[in-house]
Amino acid sequence: MSTKDWIEKDFYKVLGVSTSASPDEIKKSYRKLAKQFHPDANVGDAKAEERFKEVSEAYEVLSNDGKRRDYDEARRLFASGARPGGFPGAGAGSGPGMGDLFGDGGFGDLLGGLFGGGGGRRRSGPVRGNDLETQTTIGFHDSLRGVTVSLRLIGDTTCGTCAGSGAKPGSSPRVCGACNGTGSATRNAGGFGFSEPCRECRGQGSTIDSPCPGCHGSGRVQQARTVQAKIPSGVRDGSRIRLPGKGAAGERGGSPGDLYVSVQVAPHPMFGRSGDNVTLIVPVTFPEAVLGARIEVPTPLDGDVTIALAAGTTTGRVLRVKGKGATKRDGSRGDLLVTIEVAVPQNLSTKARKALQSYAEATADHDPREQLAAFRGP
Ligand SMILES: [Zn+2]
Ligand SMILES: [Zn+2]
Structure with missing residues (x-):
């Protein structure tokens, strides 16, 4: 892509956004267009492929704050009639040269900032720091x-x-005497002038x-x-x-x-995370699950809350405590998702064992595996 080429390209128009579009608008529009023109979705369609390239190229520049600033600045200058004079292959001498407008810096730095630079560009202007x-x-x-x-x-x-x-x-x-601060030198070969970095200052324009x-x-x-x-x-x-x-x-x-x-x-011993929700496993006793109960559960940021356990709550059931989860991007809160787990005691007192045995007798006619019988093999 030549200098003239990209300066004439309207990246905003390519992405279908206004020049004042927010980064979000740019991203949204890019995603939509990239999807529409993606080569995978348009096999053998050269036009779509071309559009896909244009869209990617425009997004590459407009999605980066620094590049977008440089691009806007460059376009503004071009709109005012400036032309990239003094560049290899560019029409130097026609109209005001960029050197006049930029002084010691140069348009090359804008281009370099955008496209990684070429061998002949001037290096004496400001350069943005690395990410x-x-x-x-x-x-x-x-x-x-x-x-x-x-x-x-x-x-x-x-x-x-x-x-x-x-x-x-x-x-x-000191301004380099060999190149007068331009950072480039012209070498003559076969009647043609080639521009190359000044050897004296290694293209810096100053020593x-x-x-x-x-x-x-x-x-x-x-x-x-x-x-x-x-x-x-x-x-x-x-x-x-x-x-x-x-x-x-x-x-x-x-x-x-x-x-x-x-x-x-870092992981938490008790709380977990699922998207914008916070997760928590809460053990309950068998009677609580069967008869229903009001139980206190901790939340990560808002102290304890009381939740109502309905009679007949099965193990693994997830209860939602609204608004007690993580903060979302829009400022609202996710939920606390409480997974109920029926706790099975590992040690029973004699009294508890007797009570459980009489419970078993009282419910002897209930077979929880009745359903399975239908699927049993011969
Ligand atoms: Zn020099
Ligand atoms: Zn120093």
């Missing part, structure tokens, strides 16, 4: 209540000694005479830092949470990346 991944384990109750955890991260961060410039304090990077002792001129240092991550209430085991701007520092004033935190929830 980082980490993981944390939280307790069951914290997962329900929400919790702020301190995450220790080791990674690239802006050098404090030189504030990221790479130059020794008191000095500053550092006295490198910063803290970072040896890179402007970045490996450093441990602590990030406070707010884990929302109701988080599920295995969730991945995005913390915007908490990733690696950007280069040369670029915005920081995002931090993704995978959350593991």
Whole structure:
């Protein structure tokens, strides 16, 4: 895809959303279109395949905050009449060049940010920091209540000694004389000019005479830092949470990346989780199950509640306590699902044994396995 190509592509139009669409709207529309044009659903349909590619490409850019910002910015500039001058193969010299508009930075950085960059792009402008991944384990109750955890991260961060410039304090990077700060040089071959990264500054557009002792001129240092991550209430085991701007520092004033935190929830000895519901097994006695009872059960966040056990409740029956589960995305609560389990005593007193024996005599005409007889073999 050429520079001109993508700048003329309207990713918003491709996804059928407005330029002010929320990330949710974009995702929803993408899912719908991706499903509609998926190659599996349109075998041999080249048009659908093309649409599928377009939709994926548009989503790739619009689903990423940083890329979307760059894209919007680029389109805004193009709408105002700018053209990507000074690029290999682009019509340099026609209209205002991008260099005039961007100064030392360049359109190449916008493109690079979007598409991973090419060999000839200028590297002297701001570069967004990398996204980082980490993981944390939280307790069951914290997962329900929400919790702020301190995450220790080791990674690239802006050098404090030189504030990221790479130059020794008191000095500053010098515009590269070989390329006049453009970062690219033109090589002539057979009457044609080829653009390639400047060898003097390795495409940076600037050179550092006295490198910063803290970072040896890179402007970045490996450093441990602590990030406070707010884990929302109701988080599920295995969730991945995005913390915007908490990733690696950007280069040369670029915005920081995002931090993704995978959350593991430690199991609880009593409570379990099923989607937004919390599960609990509650043992009851045989008389309670047969005669019915009001029993107290604990909830994870709201103290004890009393539930009514109907007469004749069978073991394995699930009772629902509304609104005592985990917090859902919309802020409402899931339920507490109580599974009734009839407890069988392992030791009986003489009195209890006698009572049970007389109960057995009193119910001798009841055969709970009557139904099975019909299915017995010869
Ligand atoms: Zn430094
Ligand atoms: Zn240079």
